[in-house]
Each structure stands twice: as C-alpha cells, then as structure tokens.
Amino acid sequence: MQELAEKTSQATADFLPLNGTDHVEFYVANARQAAYYYRAAFGMQLAAYSGPETGNHECASYVIQQNKIRFVLTTPLQPDNAIAQHILRHGDGVRDIALWVDDAEAAYRETTARGARGVRKPELLQDDSGEVLVSAIATYGDTIHSFIERRSYRGSFLPGYVAVTEPDRVARPVGLKYIDHMVGNVGWGEMNQWVEFYEKVMGFRLYQHFDDKDISTEYSALMSKVMANGNGRVKFPINEPAEGRKKSQIEEYLEYYKGPGVQHIAMATDDIVATVAKLSRQGVEFLRVPATYYADLERRVGKIDEPLGTLQDLGILVDRDDEGYMLQIFTRPVEDRPTLFYEIIQRKGSRSFGKGNFKALFEAIEREQALRGNL
Numbered sequence: 001m002q003e004l005a006e007k008t009s010q011a012t013a014d015f016l017p018l019n020g021t022d023h024v025e026f027y028v029a030n031a032r033q034a035a036y037y038y039r040a041a042f043g044m045q046l047a048a049y050s051g052p053e054t055g056n057h058e059c060a061s062y063v064i065q066q067n068k069i070r071f072v073l074t075t076p077l078q079p080d081n082a083i084a085q086h087i088l089r090h091g092d093g094v095r096d097i098a099l100w101v102d103d104a105e106a107a108y109r110e111t112t113a114r115g116a117r118g119v120r121k122p123e124l125l126q127d128d129s130g131e132v133l134v135s136a137i138a139t140y141g142d143t144i145h146s147f148i149e150r151r152s153y154r155g156s157f158l159p160g161y162v163a164v165t166e167p168d169r170v171a172r173p174v175g176l177k178y179i180d181h182m183v184g185n186v187g188w189g190e191m192n193q194w195v196e197f198y199e200k201v202m203g204f205r206l207y208q209h210f211d212d213k214d215i216s217t218e219y220s221a222l223m224s225k226v227m228a229n230g231n232g233r234v235k236f237p238i239n240e241p242a243e244g245r246k247k248s249q250i251e252e253y254l255e256y257y258k259g260p261g262v263q264h265i266a267m268a269t270d271d272i273v274a275t276v277a278k279l280s281r282q283g284v285e286f287l288r289v290p291a292t293y294y295a296d297l298e299r300r301v302g303k304i305d306e307p308l309g310t311l312q313d314l315g316i317l318v319d320r321d322d323e324g325y326m327l328q329i330f331t332r333p334v335e336d337r338p339t340l341f342y343e344i345i346q347r348k349g350s351r352s353f354g355k356g357n358f359k360a361l362f363e364a365i366e367r368e369q370a371l372r373g374n375l
C-alpha cells in the first residue's frame, strides 16, 4: 500500500514523463559521408531518408539505427539557413536530443510554463502512415530537446521520411544496444544554472556528482553533476571546467565548439570485449591509457569476469562501486575539431560513471591536447 502511494505521488510529481530518448539529430557538413562512417565504423543501419528525392529541398537527412539507438544526420542543401549557420559555428555536432513522450503538447506547456524557451510550438506532422506531434524547447548552447509523440505512427521514422527497404550493404553491426547517457559541456560557472534547468524546468533530479577533487590532474579539472529524469531512463551529466594549471579538456571543447554542447554519447553493449574488438577492426579510434593502468587494476576493482589481458589489449577500463562494476572505453573525437566523442559502456551492477578512471583518462586526453597544441 505504501509502495503504491509512493508510486502515485511519484507519478503526479513527474510533470514530464519520458519514455526514453527518441533520437539524436546531428547537423553535419556532409550527411551522406557521415552516414557511411557511422554505418561502416559503428555498425548503424540506414533506416530512412528525407531529401530532394522525397520533396525536401532544404536539407537531406539520413536516419541510422542500431537496436534502440537512432541517429539522424542532417545537412543543409543551401548556405543561407539555420542548419548551415549551426555547422559554420560549431562544426559537426548534436543539434537535438529528442525525447519520446506520450503528450508533446503537455511536455511543451509544462516546460515553457517553468521557464523553458520554446523553439517549436506543438506541430502535427502527417502522412499516409499516420501522425506524430512534435514540439521543442531550447537547452544549453544551441542544443534543443524535441518532444516526440508518436501516436502509433506506422512509418519508418517521421512523416516526410521514406523507409530504406533494401538491405544495408555497408552496415557492420557491433552490438550497441541503447544510449546510456549523454553529456553536456557548459561554460565557466554555468553548471548549477543548467542543473537547476533540468530540475525545475524538466523535473529531473540530481543522481550523482563529482567535484574537482575527484576529477583533476595536473592540467585538467572539471566538475560534473549527473541529472536523471523521473523513471531514470534518461541521464544527462553536465560538466563545467574547473580551474587547473593549464587548459582543461572542457575549455578546449568550448573553444572549438564555440560554446556549450554535447560532449559525448555513451552507448551500452552486453559484451564490451566483442563490441570494442569489432569497432577497432572497423577503424574506430580509442583513447589509450598507459600499461601501468592495468598493473594495479585487479587490486583496485577485485575479481572480474573478463580476462585482464584482453581488456589491456583493447584498452578497456574498469571501475567498481558497492553495487558492482562497469567497463568503459572512450573514442577520440570523431571530427577534426576536438569536440564530440563516444563512450562504449557495459554495466555489471554498477550505476556509476567511472570515477576511478577519470585520472588515467584525463592524462590520456591531455597527451592528445598537447599534440594539438592546446594545453
């Protein structure tokens, strides 16, 4: 009974119920080639398309998927529009972290009433496969959150897109299952403002936090707070730079992305050894930590199922907390600007974010920053 009462009060408290991440839309300079990269390297499969051939003369968009992970890669067809402006300023990057809701009208109403800046009023999109209601609000930098209400839409993605039905001869799936979390970098002193945004405007709560004592090396320092929505399906860590001796990786990001934006997307797998081995063979480049990391790993995390030698060969990191352990690895940035990168993660009981790996990782990132002349 008490449990039921708690559930009820939780349900009424959650003014923004989310079913999960619907998709992530990137604005990129060449969507056809970016789609090839994500298919051949990361194993995404082409699912839908919108462009001049389908009557869209403003942009071309490729929808690529792997299990529950869905990306949309969009490129402008002319220079004088908002998509082209976004790319000119930020380079390739995430424009929209779109959230799947049952009521896009209420999501818009509740968040804008609490101070969100609306960027798209609820709009009904329709085609032969049914209808989808879409609205959107602004978050950090030029990033937005769309709310997608699918209303049992039967099409491949959204009205206006055509399904790609022929088998994808480029895609080489690697077992990536779903998005575990997506991290935003914000400016100096702005972390708490965005934590408050996710709390007050979107009904998220503080899930975990790390300060500069947890996350600092000689040069890099950052502070991070992890925000989670009511049912815990959506997690957004927010980073801000902290004072260090030299330029931190967050500052480097802000300088090249020209402001706040998505720093990394963590994608989960059930078998990180197989996934990372395949990604490496397919050309995905990972950050490497020194061999000394593995020398005292067992002392730090205790017994684990995976052979340490294999983890070392692949560069996979391990961290443990009181609930279990997790394995993770980070790619190098996937653009020439040192901005967006990916994390591959496998959770074995642990719900944390790899705090014990921060120091080794930051030192690896700093070696790359130094090579770029940005330290």
Ligand code: FE2
Residues within 6 Å of the ligand: 181, 183, 264, 266, 343, 353
């Ligand atoms: Fe992460």
